[in-house]
Amino acid sequence: xxSLADTLWDVVICGTGLQQSLLAxxxxxxxxxxxxxxxxxxxxxxxxxxxxxxxxxxxxxxQTGKEGLFRAASVEKLEGDTGLxxxxxxxxxxxxxxxxxxxxxxxxxxxxxxYRQVEFLAVGSFSIFKPSSDPSQSPTLVxxxxxxxxxxxxxxxxxxxxxxxxxxxxxxLDYESTPQAEAWQPHTDAPLTEFLLKEFKMDKELQTYIVTxxxxxxxxxxxxxxxxxxxxxxxxxxxxxxxxAALYPKWGGLxxxxxxxxxxxxxxxxxxxxxxxxxxxxxQEDPIVLELTSGDTIKTRKVVRxxxxxxxxxxxxxxxAVVSSPxxxxxxxxxxxxxxxxxxxxxxxxxxxxxxxxEASQSPVYLSVHSSDTGECPANQSVLYFTTxxxxxxxxxxxxxxxxxxxxxxxxxxxxxxxxxxxxQLRSSAQSQASGSIFDFAPxxxxxAFDDSTLQSVHDAxxxxxxxxxxxxxxxxxxxxxxxxxxxxxxx
Amino acid sequence: xxxxxAPKPSSSVKLVLLGEAAVGKSSLVLRFVNNDFQExxxxxxxxxxxxxxxxxxxxxxxFEIWDTAGQERFASLAPxxxxxxxxxxxxxxxxxxxxxxxxxxWVAELQRQASPGIVIALVGNKLDLTNDSxxxxxxGAGGGDGEDAxxxxxxxxxxxxxxxxxxxxETSAKTGYxxxxxxxxxxxxxPETSLKTARGPGASSAxxxxxxxRVNLNGPRDPNAKEGCAC
Numbered sequence: 001x002x003s004l005a006d007t008l009w010d011v012v013i014c015g016t017g018l019q020q021s022l023l024a025x026x027x028x029x030x031x032x033x034x035x036x037x038x039x040x041x042x043x044x045x046x047x048x049x050x051x052x053x054x055x056x057x058x059x060x061x062x063q064t065g066k067e068g069l070f071r072a073a074s075v076e077k078l079e080g081d082t083g084l085x086x087x088x089x090x091x092x093x094x095x096x097x098x099x100x101x102x103x104x105x106x107x108x109x110x111x112x113x114x115y116r117q118v119e120f121l122a123v124g125s126f127s128i129f130k131p132s133s134d135p136s137q138s139p140t141l142v143x144x145x146x147x148x149x150x151x152x153x154x155x156x157x158x159x160x161x162x163x164x165x166x167x168x169x170x171x172x173l174d175y176e177s178t179p180q181a182e183a184w185q186p187h188t189d190a191p192l193t194e195f196l197l198k199e200f201k202m203d204k205e206l207q208t209y210i211v212t213x214x215x216x217x218x219x220x221x222x223x224x225x226x227x228x229x230x231x232x233x234x235x236x237x238x239x240x241x242x243x244x245a246a247l248y249p250k251w252g253g254l255x256x257x258x259x260x261x262x263x264x265x266x267x268x269x270x271x272x273x274x275x276x277x278x279x280x281x282x283x284q285e286d287p288i289v290l291e292l293t294s295g296d297t298i299k300t301r302k303v304v305r306x307x308x309x310x311x312x313x314x315x316x317x318x319x320x321a322v323v324s325s326p327x328x329x330x331x332x333x334x335x336x337x338x339x340x341x342x343x344x345x346x347x348x349x350x351x352x353x354x355x356x357x358x359e360a361s362q363s364p365v366y367l368s369v370h371s372s373d374t375g376e377c378p379a380n381q382s383v384l385y386f387t388t389x390x391x392x393x394x395x396x397x398x399x400x401x402x403x404x405x406x407x408x409x410x411x412x413x414x415x416x417x418x419x420x421x422x423x424x425q426l427r428s429s430a431q432s433q434a435s436g437s438i439f440d441f442a443p444x445x446x447x448x449a450f451d452d453s454t455l456q457s458v459h460d461a462x463x464x465x466x467x468x469x470x471x472x473x474x475x476x477x478x479x480x481x482x483x484x485x486x487x488x489x490x491x492x
Numbered sequence: 493x494x495x496x497x498a499p500k501p502s503s504s505v506k507l508v509l510l511g512e513a514a515v516g517k518s519s520l521v522l523r524f525v526n527n528d529f530q531e532x533x534x535x536x537x538x539x540x541x542x543x544x545x546x547x548x549x550x551x552x553x554x555f556e557i558w559d560t561a562g563q564e565r566f567a568s569l570a571p572x573x574x575x576x577x578x579x580x581x582x583x584x585x586x587x588x589x590x591x592x593x594x595x596x597x598w599v600a601e602l603q604r605q606a607s608p609g610i611v612i613a614l615v616g617n618k619l620d621l622t623n624d625s626x627x628x629x630x631x632g633a634g635g636g637d638g639e640d641a642x643x644x645x646x647x648x649x650x651x652x653x654x655x656x657x658x659x660x661x662e663t664s665a666k667t668g669y670x671x672x673x674x675x676x677x678x679x680x681x682x683p684e685t686s687l688k689t690a691r692g693p694g695a696s697s698a699x700x701x702x703x704x705x706r707v708n709l710n711g712p713r714d715p716n717a718k719e720g721c722a723c
Contacts, residue, residue: 043570088605091571110709117572120707240707247707251575259570266561272568340705373705 039277049252124341
C-alpha cells in the first residue's frame with residue numbers, strides 16, 4: 001500500500017465534525033484523493049457521542065483547556081451500586097439536536113443514499129413546565145397543542161384562546177403570501193411576543209407556547225425568524241408519517257450522521273486517521289506541505305479545517321443526566337398510526353425556575369428527554385439534556401430544572417439521577433471562509449434544532465475543493481452503491 | 493416431505509469483516525457472494541456492503557456484509573461499524589504471522605466494542621499458497637511441488653480459537669475452498685433468539701431491535717419513489 005507521503009492529496013480534511021464529515025460524503029464519488037484526519041481519537045468533534053468512559057477522558061481534556069469551544073466540564077456519579085450499566089451501554093450526545101422533517105439535511109442524506117445507514121426516530125410532544133403555586137403540590141408539564149387536531153382536543157386552554165391559536169396556526173402556514181406578509185412585515189425585527197400580542201391578542205401563556213415552538217434559547221426571537229421557524233415546524237408535521245414534525249438520529253444524534261458520512265467517504269476511497277492532527281503547515285509552497293502529529297509529512301493541494309476558537313465567552317450551559325426511569329408517560333404517540341416517539345421536548349419558560357438563593361431564571365431552559373430507544377442508555381433509563389444560555393446562575397438553574405422536572409414526572413417514587421455531566425459550550429461569531437487553498441469551517445452553533453445554514457458552508461467547501469470539476473446538479477446526489485439493500489428484495 | 497409450501501423464515505444478519513490489509517477479506521466475500529476471484533485485487537474501494545443469502549434447512553439467513561472500507565488501516569473504525577453486528581469474520585493470512593497477531597487484536601477489539609453475543613469466526617486465508625492441497629484431503633502428503641509458504645500452523649491458530657470460543661477455518665478465496673463452509677457455520681451458530689424477520693429497507697441494524705418506531709425517509713414523502721431514483 002502506498003505510504004501517505006507518496007501520494008499527492010487533493011485535499012486534507014482536518015476534523016470529523018458534522019460539516020467536515022458531510023464534505024467527505026459530498027466528495028465520496030469524486031475521484032479526488034482525500035485524507036481525512038482528526039486529532040481526537042473519536043469521530044464527531046463538537047458533535048460526538050460518548051460512552052461514559054469516553055465522557056471522562058473528554059472532561060479531562062476540557063479541564064486542561066484542550067477542547068477549544070468547551071469549558072467548565074464536570075461529571076458527577078452517585079456513589080456505590082447505582083443501577084448504572086456498563087460504560088458502553090451509554091452514548092451521550094454533545095449535539096442532541098433534533099432535525100425538522102423539512103430540513104435540507106434530510107433531503108441531502110436521502111439523495112446521497114447515506115440515509116440508509118442512519119436510523120431516524122420520531123420527536124414527540126413539546127411541553128411546558130408549570131411550577132406549582134402551592135409548594136405542597138408538584139409542578140406539572142402541559143403539552144403544547146401544535147396541530148389543529150391538538151388545539152381542538154386540548155383541555156389546557158380556554159375556548160377563546162383556542163380560537164386565537166387556531167387563527168395563528170392558519171396564518172403561519174401561509175405567512176409568506178401577500179395578505180399575511182403585510183400583517184407581519186411591519187414587526188419584522190420586533191420580538192415575536194409583541195407581534196403575537198398586537199395582532200393575535202395572545203396572553204402571556206399562549207405567547208410562551210408559541211415561543212417554545214421556536215426553540216429560541218434567549219426567548220427574544222424576532223418576528224421574522226420566529227415565524228420562519230414555526231412555519232418550518234408546522235409544515236414539517238406529518239411529512240414522514242403522522243404525528244411528528246422532527247426526527248432524531250438513533251445512537252447519539254449528529255454524531256451518527258458524521259460517522260455514516262465518514263464511512264461513505266472511506267467507501268469512496270478516502271483515507272481515515274483518527275488521533276492525528278496537523279502539527280505544522282507550510283502554505284507558501286504549492287502543493288501545501290503538512291507535517292502531521294503522526295510524524296508523516298505530506299503534500300496536498302487543498303486543506304479544509306475547523307476554526308475552533310471562540311470569539312467571546314457567550315454560549316450555552318448544558319447538563320446531561322441519566323435517570324433511573326423510562327419516563328413512559330412522555331413518549332406516548334398522540335396520533336393513531338404514529339411511531340412511538342423517542343424524544344420529548346420540555347421548556348421551562350423564563351421565570352419558572354429559581355435558584356436556592358432566590359434568583360429567578362431570565363431565559364428559558366430547554367430539556368430534550370431521550371428514551372432508551374435512542375440507544376443512548378439501557379432500557380428503563382432515560383437521558384435528559386438540559387440547555388440554557390450561559391449566565392452566572394446557569395449551573396444552579398440547570399440543577400433546579402433537573403430537580404423540578406423529576407418532581408413533575410414522579411409517580412410513586414421520584415426517579416433517581418444516576419449520572420450527570422455539565423459543561424459550557426462557547427459560541428463564535430466567526431464565519432466559514434475560504435482563503436486561497438484553505439477553507440475554515442466556523443464552529444458549530446450550539447442550538448436545539450439543526451440549522452440548515454450550516455449546510456451552505458459545506459457546499460462552499462465542496463466548490464473550493466473541486467474547483468472547475470464541481471457539477472452543481474451532482475452535489476450530494478448519488479446512485480446506490482452495488483450491493484446496497486434493494487427495497488423490493490428485502491421481502492422476498 | 494422436506495419441501496412444504498410455506499416459505500422458510502428469513503432473517504438478516506449484520507456481519508463485519510476485520511483483519512490486516514491484504515489478507516483477503518474482500519476476496520473471501522467476493523467468492524462467497526459472486527463465486528468470483530480477482531488476482532491482484534486493488535484495496536477495497538466502492539463497496540458499502542454486500543448481501544448474500546445462506547439457506548439453512550429451517551431458515552434463510554441473509555448476510556449483510558460490511559467491509560471496513562479501509563478504515564481499519566489506521567485503527568479508525570467508527571462505533572457504528574461494530575454496532576449491532578451479530579457476526580464477525582476475522583481474517584489473517586496464514587503465510588504471514590504478523591497478520592495473526594493483528595487478528596488477535598481485532599478479536600479483543602470486538603470483545604470490547606461489539607454486542608456480547610457476537611459470533612466470531614477466525615479465518616486463515618490463502619491456503620492455496622501452502623502445500624496442503626486446498627480442497628483435497630491428503631494433508632501435506634503429495635505436496636512436493638512449489639514452496640510451502642505457510643507460516644502459521646493450523647494447531648497454533650486453532651488452539652487460540654478454541655480458547656476464545658471462536659469458529660475456526662482455513663480457506664482459499666482463490667480456489668473457493670472452505671469459503672461457503674465459513675458462512676454456513678456462522679449462520680448455524682447464530683442463536684435463533686437473536687434473529688428477527690427482515691423488515692423494511694435500510695435495515696442496517698439488521699435484527700437486534702424493535703423497529704416499530706423507526707421512521708422511513710423513503711416513506712410517505714414520496715409514494716412514487718419506485719418510478720425512478722433520481723429524486
